[in-house]
Amino acid sequence: MQEIPTRILLAKIGLDGHDRGVKVLARGLRDAGMEVIYTGLWQTPASAAKAAVEEDVDVLGASFHSAAHMTLVPVLMDELKKLGRPDIPVAIGGIIPPDEVTPMKDAGVALVFETECSMEQIVTEINALATQVHKRRKTAIENGDLDRWVEALKEGDRASVGRVLSWIEDGATVDDLARRLPPVDSKTIVVGMTGAPGVGKSTLIGRLLKELRRRGKTVGVVAVDPVSPITGGALLGDRARMTMNAGDEGVFLRSAASRGELGGLAPTTGAMVEVLRRSNVDVLLIETVGAGQNDVTVRQWASPVVLLLMPGAGDSLQLEKAGITEVADVFVINKADLPGAGKLEAQITETLGSARPVVQTVASHGQGIEELAEVILRHGGKSDT
């Protein structure tokens, strides 16, 4: 296994919907211990490059099945260059005719995988590439590049924010942070979004993002997903569930694996929040694994903390326990079109009083999202003063 887990972005660029290969690959790479971020379908070269830069992945992998790679790959390379990261290695696979392998390598592609490649071969070659990238990153930091990246944070420079976040993920200590990061002068509203798996957090955040952007707010997202305790790998799928704003300049999205932490957060989440606050986003959403009771930690950085519930999921029991319900500032009843939403709302007010707002949403249809945005912005504004 790699000393630092390999981080790879898997992208489907263009209109082609053949995603069997990319999905099998995502699972295979996860099971080999990698942190895999999947973009979902229909990316443009620009949105895929933006994702790779924000995630500061070791490798950008793209899958092509419709012969569009000859057109799209050179554009992708240009987009990486425009964002200041022509160094992110690109690997491609899918249907790449044998005589097009050389032109693709000439265009700057690091690895070309044919349809018949075994998972083992792909894993080995990607890991080897990632090891080189990790070495380069270490050298760059030793040579003082970190100061330049930190300096560029306040301009919100995407590439620099991505790189500083990786420095943190690689194990920067609290002291390192305090020494390196400038003081905060932004008014970022930090929102914790938590709730049990399956309540629809990512879908809700996707909709909320859209609504916040409609109101002209810039938004950062840190989405935390669990790692496998056995392989150390993780499949970070939040990007795929928030595709609507993938290419939006006013959005910065970072996926994080919880790397061994039992609660809903990664050991580095707090530090990542500090970095993103310094990049001057208006609203920062932290999506946590949603272990429920363990998520009180999110309180340290976030206000408001939003707890997502859904009808008929044993919530009355959850409500009676101490923990997250005590630290939550806002309750969201998602999937409110299911029976029992009214009853759940009554239970919340009965058990916990009526001081804290309860918002009913149907995230999949966009219902209740405007109200939620309103509540969040109002609360954030309040706690700021």
Place this chain on the structure above:
Amino acid sequence: MAEQISTHPGEIGPNTTMSGRPVETCYTPDDIVELDYETRLADPGEFPFTRGVHKEMYRKRLWTMRQFAGFGSARQTNERFKFLLERGQTGLSTAFDLPTLMGRDSDDQLSMGEVGRCGVAVDTLADFEMLFDGINLGDVSVSKTINAPAAILLAFYIATADKQGVPRNQLRGTCQNDILKEFHAQNEFVFPPAESVRLVVDTIEFCTKEMPQYNPVSISGYHIREAGSTAGQELAFTLGDGLHYAQASIERGLDIDAFAPRLSFFFNSHNDFFEEIAKFRAARRLWAHYMKERFGAQNERSMWLRFHAQTAGCSLYSKQPYVNLMRVAYQAMAAVMGGCQSLHTNSMDETICLPTEQAVTLALRTQQVLAYETGVTNTVDPLAGSYFVESLTNQLEAEAREYIDQIDEMGGMIAAIENGYVRREIADAAYRYSQAVERGDKKLVGVTDFVHEDEKPIDLLKIGNDTESQVVEDLQKVKARRDGAAVKTALTRITDDARADRNVMPALIEGAKAYATVGEMMAALEESLGRFDTGQIS
């Protein structure tokens, strides 16, 4: 009894089918003790049609050999169509490029690099007029592989026929128009599931009234299987989709026997020979029962499951590509022994590019050898009574029923899509198969085993880059000379009719005749129907 049924197929090993179904060393009469001939099999042409929908099958009429074609501009595909017709082909099958399949115009930002690559580019009626220039639509049956914008492309087809002076009731052919499987597998959806189905029902309703010889939907399992499903999942989800369209059409007020005879199916014919044959036989039996028992169909034709088959594209490899010829031949034989009504055999190079003329000819010859030399056409359903095949048929039927029951319990197919169930089942199966190959439990000739390094490359067909700019230029010319006011009126009517739950077909035909583009009409529909975010089911 060897009957072992689980909705979640087991681990794939050396002694299982490729779907993970355990196979015994030997099958005996004990494996089919409950098989009553009259009720479970019956003679060909008799309910429940397990043995075939026709009494004489291929003795009377061979399956249709229908090869899918389309590339570049409408002019280029028109030339290919005429070439095929001159060679004696009586049916055409149109492949559209990705932008058209996704309802986007050739000049859309997301169309970059995809125009005319995997099929013909169509933006306006002008392209359809060119596509069928010199081809009388009253003389040929035309199949169109199109889904999210199917209603619009059907409107183009009708408008072209109107202009040619061909009466609508003489139009023959099929529109794939199966949007549900796009949510399961192929990912060419645009509107949300329920709204998409409403468009499908609009076309069924319109065709039932005006185009009695036309098949408005081809309910497809092919893509589900290509996405990595098992044979049982392909069967279950396809029939589940069919049941949903039937239910929705009945809710629209249509009589089951008025539209069900024109529903057709499209299945994959994959590597596992006996399992595939059993799948086709089980499909017929299941559909007949569902139509009769769930919907009270009276007309036997409503109970017929007629299907087109295509050999499995995902089973082909670019290593030792000539080996693909053998794969295709066995798969084609399974489709024929399973009683298909029409068949597309893949070309050996289709895993790498669009087929060359030499490759497509060999693919067609494969069907001809099967039809004229092997003798498999001499008798109907030749494997009936095989202990193994009948046992497999029973198992597949039971597995599909279990899945369909489960989907019913969830609240139907739309709910099963929205909660991600179908996609998860397919993705799990795809990964299980890939692991079986990695472990060496399933071997691939020329890929995992019997590899040789000194391969000579085969000739490949290349589509030039100049098509895209030419097509975009043509589109701009059409836009410049059309009547802008007429386009605007038609687009407003499309939005209004979609919102008011009126059948959108008349408005789409008006839009087609005003030379509104596919992209413009999709946007007009989207205004009322909304757009589905892929993130909701990823």
